[in-house]
Amino acid sequence: MAEQKGCNGISRRSFIKLASGGVIAVSANWFLPKFSWSAGDEIRIGGIFELSGGLSTIGVEQAKGAELAVKQINATGGVVSNKPGALGRPVKLILEDTESKVATGLAKAKKLVERDKVHILNGIVMSSISMAIQEYIKEQKIPFVNSGSGNEEIVHPPHCGRYFFKGTYGNPQIVLAAQYGAKKHGGRWYFIADNYSWGYNCTKFFKQAIERVVKLEVAGEDYPPFNSDNYAPYITKIKSANPDGVAIGVCGGGYARFIKQARQMGLKTFFHHNFYSRPDVKAAGDTSLGMTAGTNFLIENPKIPRAKKFAEDFKAFTGDYPGGTGADGFNSIEVICKAIHEAGSTDPEKIVDALENIAFKEGIITPVYQFRKCDHMATFGVHTIEVVQDPKYQYDSKLIEEVKDPDQLLTPCGKTGCEESMKKG
């Protein structure tokens, strides 16, 4: 039988030599411990985000927010300190992509903690990845501030713990924005949400929220697979059911697709989406106008003048104005750096103590940003917004009303079941 021909003219031997040389050179660089000039000096934050895959629409924005915060803090100290950096040390954000997969996310988290020796982990949107990492940091005793997951399950037992903090809003808070639409249009609602735990929770809490202000009548509920191409069958059902409003818990690619397909098909019913997301609303274009949604961040927030400057900086940095996720990513880094600065050290235990006690007043999201001691969930205001056409901001979020009691659906402290896991040791 004929000998195997080598690649295009290069003799097999030289090819092997070249290739092995290359592999060895790269591996040597990889296997040797990382060496950097100020390795002991800098504050290292492991930024782990969904930069590709199903949730990349929000993951990328979240990462950009974090990068901007680090940039500003390193330049002037930002709102953290009056010198560049935090504690007078440069802040380094090391970015990793979870690829929207649990195995990859966990491997990257390990890499950040064990190879890059980060002092704290930050980021994430996918709750399944978050939970896997939460398990890991429990053993490693490294703090992790989740700045993107809306699924409040991550602060339920057995996932909650001393080292884990949930930085952005959860479903029990954000759904309250639907109460405006219910009061205005009526109590007969159709619920459509992604077919996984975040989606089920959207619908569950939507119902609770609406029930508190009007008599709820469930016209129907559906759970299309996450990131479906084709929502037409569901839209047809909604049309037939003739509800007063549709409560939407669809994210990822389906966010824009559902809205667009629905309006294309002539469905004129009032829409309320769980959360306002600028990239998704832009993708849906004109079909998203008139929809209300919940958000924790407003660019023009009468209580927080700084938010507008942040929005302009964000636009200069990325080319577009931020939605809620970009703000969350930004805010989370500021909170972390502020905590480290107040702790006076990068010792994990001190960072955790500082985070538990922080009352961050200079943030862009809410007048006073803090974590509940019982489950490390962040609490802040919730706004009902409407998507409107705006010459400057394009598909902007216009404030309709601020929710009066944003904690009304939260499990009260003392009953969360997390209290035990918050103890040291």
Added chain:
Amino acid sequence: MTLEFFFMQMLNGLTIGSIFILLSSGLTIVFGLQGITNCAHGVFYMLGAYLAIKVVMPLAGNYWLALVIAFLFNFGLGCLMEYTGIRFLVQNKREGTHVLVLTLGFAILIRELVKITWGAVPQLAEAPAILQGTLTVGSVTYPVYWLFVIAFTAAIMATLGFLFMRTGLGILVQSITMNSEVTQALGTNAPRINTAVFGLGTGIAGIAGVLSSPILGVEPNMVFDLLIVLFVVIIFGGLGSLLGVVVSGVIVGMIISFGTALMTGMIAKILAFVVMIAILLVRPLGLFGKTGILD
């Protein structure tokens, strides 16, 4: 279930079925008659959509031009792929699995290149202005553009049908598959015809990409998203049969549409797979299949 609901779901089934039909038509000829497992078929679907939304529409703003360019570009690219990679493997009498690996590698490669060039964020295109809006007949309201997709697909399939059945092209392709040497001895330039037919299929996939971009959206995972449904369609319809693809595409579209509405999307998907496995076990020829590629 009201009559109006039934009609709308039926139209939904036809719309999504149309996309299946267009994509499957190329695949059934290539897989069914030429015996090539082309995992890269989705690449042409994706590139058609991306060309439209990222190149032609921003530059020229003409949707019809986008359709034409999508066809020509993907026809050319398909011919290129066939002429270089696939023919090389076939002529060297490599195992069928090698073609599968080649096309799979090519699909991954192009998908990542698209991600690098245009990012991974899903987009939705705009339907052309004259096709926007809805049409109301009685109590049924339906988007004009979606009706257009159905009509346009019918037109393309009619043309293909004519091409294959009336001009003898279909018989030619089949005879090339059955016995290439004899067919060539009789004067046909078999390799060139194989290439052209392959390119025709991929070109139509490109058109499908443009057509579906305002409905299903545009993202790099388009490459693999629908692939398995397409195989269900062509196996059900019978390999190598365009008529089979049309009938089967409509039926599968209906199953997905009604199945999703009446059960859950997940059960509809499971059902589709179970149906395919059953068909492969019981009647591999499908509805109208002639050749025995599958046994």
Added chain:
Amino acid sequence: MEKNSLSFLRRSAWGWIGGILLFLGAALLPLLFELSSEASYLQYTAVRMMILGLYAMSFDLLFGFTGIFSFGHAAAFGASAYASAIFFTRFQVTEPMIVILGGLALAVLVSVFVGYLSSRVGSVAVFLVTFASTEVMQLIAFSNPAGLTNGENGISGIKRTAVLGLFSVKPELNFYYFTLLILVVSYFLLRKTVNSPLGDVFQGIRGNAERVRFLGYNVEQYKIVSFAISGLFAGAAGSLNALHEGTVAPEVLSWFLSGDAVLFTVLGGPGTLIGPILGASIIVLVQEILSDFLREWLVFVGMSYVVLILFLPKGLFPMFSRIFQNRVNRPSNLSATTK
């Protein structure tokens, strides 16, 4: 296969020597890592390579030796991973060996079922049947039947205890050796299988199934056996994975994991058993190194497969091993060649 006896002896001697060198290298590697400050992470990555290598090697039996192109190999891996996870979390089983056995049982069961379906269709349709079966399984996992699989969040909190109550595999170094042991044992078992009469039947089916049928063998049954054995070792990899990562999510049943089995094997060299392990290791290494620089590092993978299948379809391992042998043999002595 021609067997020039002197050259054959030489080749198998060098095969043994090469194998022993490889094993020594693998055994000493984690100790080398211990010197580094990131020891645990390096060992973790090496274990990932071995687990995926075991997975790919199991696929080689099915694809490289029996000639069955399955595109659903993740079924056995994922079923075993889930079974292990459920054993640990639901049934409170902490002994790793029992957890692994539980996983193996389900993996073999699933493989026999899929094998049965696959044996009844033509060779081209097998890839569709296997693909569809694994997709159905993944959809079932997502739908969280009887609250067992926990849907898309998966099952987390799987802990490593002491094997047989004696040897704790909690430290990464220990788990490395545990995995290495299982990998080496699996290799020998598989090597014995392919060298046995059973292995000859498998290879016969790969070459010409009809001829094997005429010789009186029930080809369908043998195909199912091939599925079962390869499923067993894929299951071992799946269980190890569950213990190693501590988490099992629906992605263990994804079609890209099935595709990985194919691609690792094609890269490394089908029909060699060692080749797929090499292929898996290379890809993990490439991912580790490249993903820092390029988020779309898969583009190089796609490119490699195109280049490889066109110009180097036997994969990298046969090439490396021939170089190794060429270096120590005089070229004129090599008259026998592999198939």
